[in-house]
Amino acid sequence: MVLCLTRIIERGQRSGEFDKTLSVGWLAAAVIALGHAAGGELAAERLSAAEAQKALRVSLLRLVGGMTSGRTYRVSRLPGPCWRG
Numbered sequence: 733m734v735l736c737l738t739r740i741i742e743r744g745q746r747s748g749e750f751d752k753t754l755s756v757g758w759l760a761a762a763v764i765a766l767g768h769a770a771g772g773e774l775a776a777e778r779l780s781a782a783e784a785q786k787a788l789r790v791s792l793l794r795l796v797g798g799m800t801s802g803r804t805y806r807v808s809r810l811p812g813p814c815w816r817g
Contacts (some may be wrong), residue, residue: 733764733791734760734764737764738757741763744796749798750798754797760794762804763792763796766792767788770785770788773787
């Protein structure tokens with residue numbers, strides 16, 4: 733999973749969509765931590781599934797320096813060879 737995240741982050745940095753000033757490894761670790769945080773909030777019933785998904789999506793885009801408006805990103809269907817569905 734970390735390899736897939738690394739590839740996605742590297743591709744985003746190369747294309748200019750993601751911040752290049754933060755290391756790929758740190759961003760991958762932070763993405764995983766945010767995923768666990770969203771899952772924890774859902775499990776503790778502090779957020780609904782829709783709220784947790786939205787909070788995760790917005791937080792991830794802010795973390796990597798991606799856009800939060802304009803282009804639509806879907807967390808569950810990211811492009812690339814690591815994501816099959």
